[in-house]
Amino acid sequence: MKFTTEYLKEERSQEWREALRKSMKAKERTSMERIRMPEVDPNVRNKNNQEVNYGLKEEQALLESHRCLDCVDPTCIPGCPVNINIPKFIKKIEAKDFPGAATVLKETNALPAVCGRVCPQEVQCEVSCFYTRKLGKPAVAIGNLERFAADYERDSGRISVPVVEKSNGIKVGVIGSGPSGLAFAGDMIKLGYDVTVFEALHEIGGVLKYGIPEFRLPNTVVDVEIENLKKMGVNFRTNFIVGKTETMDDLKKVGFEAFFVGSGAGLPRFMNIPGENAIGIYSSNEYLTRINLMHAANPDYDTPIFSGKNVAVIGGGNTAMDSVRTAKRLGAERAMIIYRRSRTEMPARVEEVKHAEEEGIEFMNLHNPVAYFTDEKGRVTTVRVQKMELGEPDASGRRRPIPIEGSEFDIEVDTVVVAIGVSPNPLIPHMMPDLKVTDWGTIVVDKETMQTSIPWLFAGGDIVRGGATVILAMGDGRKAAEGMHRYLKEKVKKKS
Amino acid sequence: MNKILEKQFFSPDVAKMVLEAPEISKSRKAGHFVIIRIGEKGERIPLTIADADPDKGTITLVVQRVGVTSARFIALEPGDQVRDVVGPLGNPTHIEKAGTVLCAGGGVGVAPLLPIVEALKKAGNKVVTVLAARNKDLIILEEQMRTFSDEVIIMTDDGSYGEKGLVTHGMEKVINREKVDQAVVIGPAIMMKFAALTTKKYHIPTIASLNTIMVDGTGMCGACRVSVGGRTRFVCVDGPEFDAHQVDFDEMLKRLGAYKDQEREAYERYLKTVRS
Numbered sequence: 211m212k213f214t215t216e217y218l219k220e221e222r223s224q225e226w227r228e229a230l231r232k233s234m235k236a237k238e239r240t241s242m243e244r245i246r247m248p249e250v251d252p253n254v255r256n257k258n259n260q261e262v263n264y265g266l267k268e269e270q271a272l273l274e275s276h277r278c279l280d281c282v283d284p285t286c287i288p289g290c291p292v293n294i295n296i297p298k299f300i301k302k303i304e305a306k307d308f309p310g311a312a313t314v315l316k317e318t319n320a321l322p323a324v325c326g327r328v329c330p331q332e333v334q335c336e337v338s339c340f341y342t343r344k345l346g347k348p349a350v351a352i353g354n355l356e357r358f359a360a361d362y363e364r365d366s367g368r369i370s371v372p373v374v375e376k377s378n379g380i381k382v383g384v385i386g387s388g389p390s391g392l393a394f395a396g397d398m399i400k401l402g403y404d405v406t407v408f409e410a411l412h413e414i415g416g417v418l419k420y421g422i423p424e425f426r427l428p429n430t431v432v433d434v435e436i437e438n439l440k441k442m443g444v445n446f447r448t449n450f451i452v453g454k455t456e457t458m459d460d461l462k463k464v465g466f467e468a469f470f471v472g473s474g475a476g477l478p479r480f481m482n483i484p485g486e487n488a489i490g491i492y493s494s495n496e497y498l499t500r501i502n503l504m505h506a507a508n509p510d511y512d513t514p515i516f517s518g519k520n521v522a523v524i525g526g527g528n529t530a531m532d533s534v535r536t537a538k539r540l541g542a543e544r545a546m547i548i549y550r551r552s553r554t555e556m557p558a559r560v561e562e563v564k565h566a567e568e569e570g571i572e573f574m575n576l577h578n579p580v581a582y583f584t585d586e587k588g589r590v591t592t593v594r595v596q597k598m599e600l601g602e603p604d605a606s607g608r609r610r611p612i613p614i615e616g617s618e619f620d621i622e623v624d625t626v627v628v629a630i631g632v633s634p635n636p637l638i639p640h641m642m643p644d645l646k647v648t649d650w651g652t653i654v655v656d657k658e659t660m661q662t663s664i665p666w667l668f669a670g671g672d673i674v675r676g677g678a679t680v681i682l683a684m685g686d687g688r689k690a691a692e693g694m695h696r697y698l699k700e701k702v703k704k705k706s
Numbered sequence: 707m708n709k710i711l712e713k714q715f716f717s718p719d720v721a722k723m724v725l726e727a728p729e730i731s732k733s734r735k736a737g738h739f740v741i742i743r744i745g746e747k748g749e750r751i752p753l754t755i756a757d758a759d760p761d762k763g764t765i766t767l768v769v770q771r772v773g774v775t776s777a778r779f780i781a782l783e784p785g786d787q788v789r790d791v792v793g794p795l796g797n798p799t800h801i802e803k804a805g806t807v808l809c810a811g812g813g814v815g816v817a818p819l820l821p822i823v824e825a826l827k828k829a830g831n832k833v834v835t836v837l838a839a840r841n842k843d844l845i846i847l848e849e850q851m852r853t854f855s856d857e858v859i860i861m862t863d864d865g866s867y868g869e870k871g872l873v874t875h876g877m878e879k880v881i882n883r884e885k886v887d888q889a890v891v892i893g894p895a896i897m898m899k900f901a902a903l904t905t906k907k908y909h910i911p912t913i914a915s916l917n918t919i920m921v922d923g924t925g926m927c928g929a930c931r932v933s934v935g936g937r938t939r940f941v942c943v944d945g946p947e948f949d950a951h952q953v954d955f956d957e958m959l960k961r962l963g964a965y966k967d968q969e970r971e972a973y974e975r976y977l978k979t980v981r982s
Contacts, residue, residue, distance in 0.1 A: 412792070450729075454794055480938060489964040500921060511747045511749075
């Protein structure tokens with residue numbers, strides 16, 4: 211479903227696009243400053259769950275849209291894992307056709323309001339923007355504009371439901387309702403398949419619900435996008451674990467022809483250091499799930515949580531930032547990141563680190579925990595950390611952290627969140643001995659079609675990648691839809 | 707949504723609940739558990755499946771009132787709905803013909819022990835079952851246990867029924883009397899700890915079914931982690947059954963009490979709402 215150069219050229223030469231291009235000189239466009247995303251004051255937002263970014267106002271989005279040059283060769287598009295027709299949607303904004311802009315987004319992206327918020331645009335579309343590449347200026351704010359168009363449509367209450375082809379009656383199953391599964395479902399329903407998404411938890415959305423906090427991605431935003439998929443005809447089954455509640459064989463007997471596995475990176479990793487099973491030490495998955503999915507911080511809900519006065523979060527990724535900023539919002543006096551490398555090597559998005567710093571998060575970079583100590587009840591009281599220095603680059607290309615002997619010291623903590631990554635969820639690989647997996651437990655797929663070693667099984671997202679981003683998972687889902695569509699078309703042909 | 711079809715109190719604090727769950731009733735095996743959430747604002751708790759009827763499409767859970775969620779659950783009546791039930795989770799019990807198997811159940815742990823006793827008997831084992839509780843009222847499922855056991859020994863702390871003494875006394879009586887090839891212990895963590903120490907003394911391979919705090923039940927959160935043989939394992943996906951001699955029960959006991967204070971406060975708040 212990638213756009214061909216001819217298609218893009220044809221689209222670009224439409225009258226309305228040409229008129230817009232002529233309406234303003236390129237020089238005028240490039241002399242405009244990038245509009246800054248308005249944010250809630252750090253000292254206000256670190257005490258509540260309000261979304262950090264307000265979103266661009268109509269006039270701000272309009273101004274920003276004028277910066278886009280509608281390039282002959284739009285290098286931003288290949289930078290996008292789901293291949294959004296970026297210049298087209300931005301020019302729709304410039305033409306003040308905001309709902310039209312949203313429609314363009316939804317041609318290739320099942321969850322634009324989500325992506326507009328959580329995509330690392332700075333390393334994807336925006337790094338490939340003409341402004342970044344050739345002018346050395348801040349890129350067109352593609353992500354902020356995407357969010358604007360998607361929000362505008364949602365707030366208008368008139369959400370366009372993408373056109374769905376006539377049903378072909380072929381049943382396909384989706385395992386997991388996270389970003390890859392939802393993207394897959396969106397594409398397959400458009401192609402006319404009978405799509406059912408099976409989710410183990412009681413809510414649809416996967417990591418978008420249990421993982422990413424409200425202040426970065428409000429649940430209502432996710433729900434609207436899921437509602438849209440329902441309107442398109444996607445069936446959802448919560449509390450259903452494929453392989454446990456019913457096996458794939460059971461489901462094949464009732465007519466499912468093929469499955470897409472997007473079960474995510476389930477198992478949290480721990481460091482296996484002394485004291486790590488103390489009370490008050492959470493995996494980031496548990497901490498965030500309690501708060502985001504189970505609403506543990508809300509006294510009306512039954513799930514308990516330790517709010518924590520001194521909270522240490524171990525790790526330097528986006529999940530670590532989400533956890534530490536959550537801890538701050540729950541009232542921590544001291545909320546700190548303990549990370550074994552330096553700021554430069556942090557895998558978290560620059561924006562998230564910046565937001566965390568503004569909110570009063572302490573960063574203890576080049577430190578690593580070596581042991582935990584508890585009180586007599588088993589509750590964590592102390593983390594012993596060791597100072598680190600950077601050596602030669604390792605396999606990841608980042609400089610290897612090396613412990614400095616004798617540099618250990620203790621920090622008082624009452625809550626710890628371990629956010630050092632996840633391993634693939636073993637449920638599906640375990641019950642399918644024929645399925646080819648890597649030494650790390652990720653499912654092996656054909657990179658183009660996302661087909662696994664079992665022809666009727668496709669996979670994508672973290673179960674294949676081991677731990678990546680929402681948008682890469684969605685890109686996988688779209689590729690898998692294309693791959694499965696081709697596979698099923700041939701199968702139907704052979705039968706007839 | 708899963709409808710409650712039947713409720714029966716074994717004692718004022720322990721009830722058997724039969725729920726509609728057609729898919730789970732067909733796929734569950736001895737040793738499996740489910741996670742339930744009573745209502746929109748409820749927490750997720752694991753409960754081992756005590757019985758299932760695939761023809762009727764039902765599963766049976768036995769619950770003791772210990773906090774808000776269990777209290778809310780057993781306050782529900784037939785016809786009421788449970789918001790979420792998911793499963794079957796965990797690994798099923800490994801059943802084989804071992805010879806003589808000693809099964810020890812404490813408190814509501816007797817409920818998940820029942821399907822295991824049944825399966826062991828059907829696999830051709832001699833099954834001797836020890837049921838233990840604080841007093842007579844808390845001894846449950848005795849009749850059913852007798853159906854599948856070659857012998858049932860009852861132990862109560864206060865001597866109000868069966869013999870007076872702890873579960874370990876009943877177990878040792880059997881061990882001293884005949885050759886025991888395998889043991890299965892299910893009950894409160896403290897009971898399993900001492901039951902495991904007892905069988906360890908006699909080198910009897912023993913499995914324990916652990917019931918820890920869980921959130922998702924699919925390996926995602928790690929709330930249920932326990933040390934087994936010095937390694938951290940997840941009860942939900944690696945268990946719930948482990949070699950009882952390798953389990954660090956002291957750590958497990960501490961972790962089970964993680965939210966004790968919050969749970970007590972929540973329960974007191976709940977009691978006020980029920981009374982008013």
